[in-house]
Structure formats: C-alpha cells, structure tokens
Amino acid sequence: MKAKVIKNIQINDKYGYMVIESKELCASSEAGKFFMVSPRLNNETNSDPLINRAFAIADIFDDDTILFIYQIVGRVTSMLTTVQEGDYLNVVGALGKRFTICESKNVALVAGGAGIAPMIILGKKLRSNGNKVTLFYGGASKKDIIPTEILSTSYDNLEIATFDGSLGLKGLVTKLLLASSEKFDNVYTCGPTGMLSAVVKAVSSIDENIDIEVSMEAKMGCGVGACLGCLIPTIDKDGTVVNRRCCVEGPIFDGKTISFERLV
C-alpha cells in the first residue's frame, strides 16, 4: 500500500522523523505495532536494497496520518533522509501485536535510542486510560534524545540519561529506573536487546510482581510471518523453550518469558 509523505524532518545526523498519510495503515495501527517500509519509493522497481525495513508506529493523528522515527544506521535509513514531501512510501502494515493497556496504574516506560518511537503513542494511550506515566529515556549522547516536542503528551514525568553525560544523568537508563522512588505497577520497554535484558533484570530485582512488556527487535525478512527469519526464544510456563516469530507473536512480549541468553 502507498503512504504519502507529508513531512520528513532531519533532527540531526543520527535521527529523523516522518509523517505519512494512509487511512488504511492507520486503521490497523495500535501502540506497539509496526509496519514495513519498502526500499522502493513511488513506482521504483530497483532491487538493491531488496528487503523491507521495520519501523514502529510512533503516533497517529486524525485517523489518517502516522508518525515514525528513524535512526540512521544503514542503507535504507540513509535513503529515508532523501525522501521528499509528496513522495510515496510503499508500506505494509500495521503488523504484530500491540501493548496491553493497563488502567489507573503507576507506569514506567523505559526507552533506549530509537526505542522511544512506540513509547510516544503508548504513553498517550496509557495516560488517557488514567495511568500515571514516567518515561525513562536513555541514549548514547545528547543527539540520541529526540526533542521533547515530538514526545508530545506521552508522559507525566520525564527522566533522561545519556551514556556520556551530555544530557541528564550520566550512565545507563536502568540506573534511573533503579534510583526512582516511585513504586511502579507496570513497566513497558523498547530499545536495544542488551538494554531490554537489563531492564527486565532490574524490574524483577525491584519486585517480581511488576508486569513488564518488552518490544523485541529481530532482523525481519517479511514482517508477515512467512519467512521464519525473526524468531525470538521464549520460555513457556512449563519451562519449554518455544521460538516465536517477532513479527506475528511479537514484537510485544511478556518480558519475563524472553530467554535473553539464547538470543545471539
């Protein structure tokens, strides 16, 4: 399906964001879901790069436009910086499972780098459901923290950590979480796999009963459940390891079920 580019803004040399228009994509979009972007713009048929890239739904406006945030890491994300207003992206989605939305709870969102994207729409949704939302947001440096106006109304409290100390607390985002005096009922997290693993550990060290949902990342060949390239090892209640497709059974998983040590 085609999505018209309404806005494409370069935040800095590491991040950009785009607003695209597609009623169809919006109709199936929810907090936690993602969509695939083809490396082919408009009616192009070039085959290199070939495979679509996954991006989280960051926000929805007026039931017809979608915000997504891209971290410039490689070929397709570099290409995205050249996209012009009025161009069409070829997209597939929305895909995957959404976050579970709790009600009237004290909630922590923990985001690292590009993992901030789904937290924006999630934070808004949680707040509209009567939850109090604290956003812990970490990055390597100041450049990895996107401007707060894009974060919109997604949190009640915002705490920032950067690894080099150029903004907020110096250190990892888990340090913020562990230092917090708040008692959280639910935690949601998205970011690099190493961070997710650390967040799950930190949360269970605070209280085993805190619910934690993680948004996992995997290399995706199709995004629709067909290629079986995106498996995430999970552990069922009876202890058996079951590989689940990140694109269909995920990307949102119960954090306590992920077998992080099996992830390469």
Add this chain to the structure above:
Amino acid sequence: MNKNNDHNKNNNSDNNVKNILEKVICGIKFKNPIITASGTFGYGLEFIRFMDLNLLGGIAIKGISLEPVEGNPMPRIVETSSGLLNAIGLQNVGVKAFVAEKLPILKSFDTNIIVNFWGKSIDEYLKVAEILDNTDGVDMLEMNISCPNIKDGGISFSSSPIATSEIVNKVRKVIRNKPLIVKLSPNVTDIKEYLKVVEQEGADSVSLINTLIGMAIDIHKFKPVLANKTGGLSGPAIKPVALRMVYEAFSTVKIPIIGMGGIMTGNDAAEFILAGADIVQVGTANFTDPSAAINISNELRDYMISKSFNSIDDFRGKAVI
C-alpha cells in the same frame, strides 16, 4: 476426481471473455500462471489479510515433512546484493498438523494447492508422499530434492543424476492420484542430466530453480553471518541463472516447466515464459510486497495485451526457438 475439473477456475466473471492468462498443465487448470513459491508464502493463511487468495493461480505450500521440524538456529536470513540468503532449515509443522489445521482453511479458496514435500530418508519421502497423495484438497505435489540447508536432508538426493533417478522412481510409484512436480537444484554442473532422468522416471512436471547455495561473511566478527554458515540465495540476484536453466529445460524435456528465480514484476514473469516456462512461481517478492503475486499476474496480462498474445502458449519459448 480433482476439484479443478468441477469448477470453472476462470478469473473473469464474464465467462464469454477469454481469460488469456489461463493455462492448463498436467490436467490442472490455472486461472493465471502465477504460483506463490514454497517457503516464501508460509501456509498461505498468513497472507489472507493482504490479498484475495482466490486470485492466485496456485499456492506452493512450504516444504512439509513427516514429522514437525524446528529448523536451524538464528541468524537465519541475511540480505545480500539484490538477494536474500536464507538458512531456515525447512522448519514446518509436519504433515499431520498441516492436513488437520492448515489445509481445511486453504481448501475453501478457489486456487490450486501444491504441497511441497521432502524427507530425511527415502522411507520418509515415501510416507509423506503417500499421505499427501491421498489427501483431499491437495491438487499437486512438488517434491523437493534440492534443499541445500539440512545437512542430512535433501542435498544427497540431488547430488547425482543416479541418486535423483532413484528417489523419483520410488516416489513416483506411491503417487497415484496427483500430478508430481520435481523441484530441481541449480547447484549442479549440468542440469540437463537431471532434467532427463526426472522426465524418464515419470515426473509430470519440473520446477526450477531452487535457491543457489551462497554465503555472507561478517567482517567485524570474522565469521559467516548465518548460523548455518551457508544458505540458499533467492531474489533478483539469481534471475539470470534461473532463466538460463529454464531455457535449457525447454530444449531438454517435454513435460511442463515451472520457472522461478527472482521474479519481481510481470515483465520478469514474461522473460521466464519466453525462455520456455509454462507457469512461474513468485518467491522472494512475496516478502517485499505481500500482494506481489497478484500484481505480477496483472502486469503479465498487460504485457500480453501490449504484444497481442492471446494465451501463454502464444509466446512460451518464443525467445529460444
């Protein structure tokens, strides 16, 4: 008898208008010559929300084995220049679960169901072939003798024309009800030898090409990207090789040829038909656009109209005769 003989599988609602895309092979009518390739279209059901499966010529189901198979460790896929390298390891739910859980839903669609199958031994091939041959709702069987991924699997059966001849001969004897397609590996010196033995042993059709064995190296970790080290290459990168082999098949066998390898557009499909394919399969394109097969079918029709071709046979092999 086969459900295809009972139904009119014509794509056009107006039966007076000739469907120029229609093609019959092995007594099975295809409303268009586009089949989604095994391993790139799951069990078909994954795609229901993206397209009307009734519009497909056929669906080749991912390789089914006697028992469920977990497949290879991760990473299993890596993108390469205009291609995708995969080492999934033939993960599948096994024939029992396929027949019980997937097929009943698939059967409700008006398209041909081609079940790709394989075994770890001749005995397993025979057992799974026999079950599928006697299963209602399966229109054709596609035998995989060429999957490069599993160390103790398919590879040995396509390692020599003699081994190929033996397995096709035995499987042929247990398949009594449905047409048998043999899917060939491109990882051989001379594909013509394999084509000849497959036809001699009674295959009803050949499909080619399966993936080309390849490798990608991580220059920072100093090791192959795929956990399996090697994988099967698909996508536009392999199209010229596939076309050459379809062309060789056209001059070697009389049985219908199903061509595949990197088809992304209707024009690509036309190239395969011009090289001698009766029907084509669309593989990796399903990953880049879940409705690719239907777009390709429509583009092929546009191409045919632009060239005043009234049927597939009007231009099949035209480039190489």
